[in-house]
Amino acid sequence: xxxxxxxxxxxxxxxxxxxxxxxxxxxxxxxxxxxxxxxxxxxxxxxxxxxxxxxxxxxxxxxxxxxxxxxxxxxxxxxxxxxxxxxxxxxxxxxxxxxxxxxxxxxxxxxxxxxxxxxxxxxxxxxxxxxxxxxxxxxxxxxxxxxxxxxxxxxxxxxxxxxxxxxxxxxxxxxxxxxxxxxxxxxxxxxxxxxxxxxxxxxxxxxxxxxxxxxxxxxxxxxxxxxxx
Ligand code: DC
Numbered sequence: 001x002x003x004x005x006x007x008x009x010x011x012x013x014x015x016x017x018x019x020x021x022x023x024x025x026x027x028x029x030x031x032x033x034x035x036x037x038x039x040x041x042x043x044x045x046x047x048x049x050x051x052x053x054x055x056x057x058x059x060x061x062x063x064x065x066x067x068x069x070x071x072x073x074x075x076x077x078x079x080x081x082x083x084x085x086x087x088x089x090x091x092x093x094x095x096x097x098x099x100x101x102x103x104x105x106x107x108x109x110x111x112x113x114x115x116x117x118x119x120x121x122x123x124x125x126x127x128x129x130x131x132x133x134x135x136x137x138x139x140x141x142x143x144x145x146x147x148x149x150x151x152x153x154x155x156x157x158x159x160x161x162x163x164x165x166x167x168x169x170x171x172x173x174x175x176x177x178x179x180x181x182x183x184x185x186x187x188x189x190x191x192x193x194x195x196x197x198x199x200x201x202x203x204x205x206x207x208x209x210x211x212x213x214x215x216x217x218x219x220x221x222x223x224x225x226x227x228x229x
Pocket of ligand 1: 015038039041042083086087088090115116117118166171
């Protein structure tokens with residue numbers, strides 16, 4: 001019996017659009033592996049600050065922990081300094097090539113929800129489902145301020161600066177075939193519900209006739225690995 005083809009779900013969007021929260025929940029609901037590519041850019045930024053070179057870095061993910069040369073560096077990755085450094089080094093084509101290759105390896109043969117900026121357009125252009133989360137700058141700043149503290153005005157200023165740094169390589173643009181979810185005013189659960197509906201619809205289109213009725217298992221469930229929507 002041939003193995004079921006792996007299913008790839010790409011989630012892209014600007015900083016603060018909810019990609020990580022939504023991607024994590026979506027992956028959990030589907031029983032897929034969640035891959036947060038921003039954490040990989042952060043780990044490279046941190047490694048470079050420690051004097052490592054790209055060639056001297058072995059990156060791995062274990063659940064949502066990032067291992068750099070075998071060491072769990074996750075606790076070092078979410079602070080203002082790494083926010084800034086990561087968005088700088090992410091503009092370096094050699095860093096992008098290094099991480100894109102690694103991200104493709106991680107997806108090989110696995111059902112994944114991969115979250116980032118260029119997943120649907122560059123990393124996994126053959127992804128079965130591409131979702132792009134949109135949110136206004138005000139809404140993103142409100143969410144970030146709630147998560148990390150700080151005044152909304154300051155966070156809004158930081159996010160606007162980050163958007164300006166993250167705009168190249170088309171990183172703020174959806175893939176032409178992405179499903180766009182405008183998230184302003186929606187709760188996390190509402191966004192996840194829309195994303196799940198988009199996944200079901202996209203995968204049912206690919207299903208052979210007779211297997212597409214409402215409530216039918218997703219292709220990834222055939223091997224028993226994937227929870228029902
Ligand atoms: O999503 P994040 O804030 O953790 O990402 C950290 C930085 O990495 C951010 O400046 C954007 C960049 N990034 C990228 O260029 N491409 C990706 N696929 C993911 C993140």
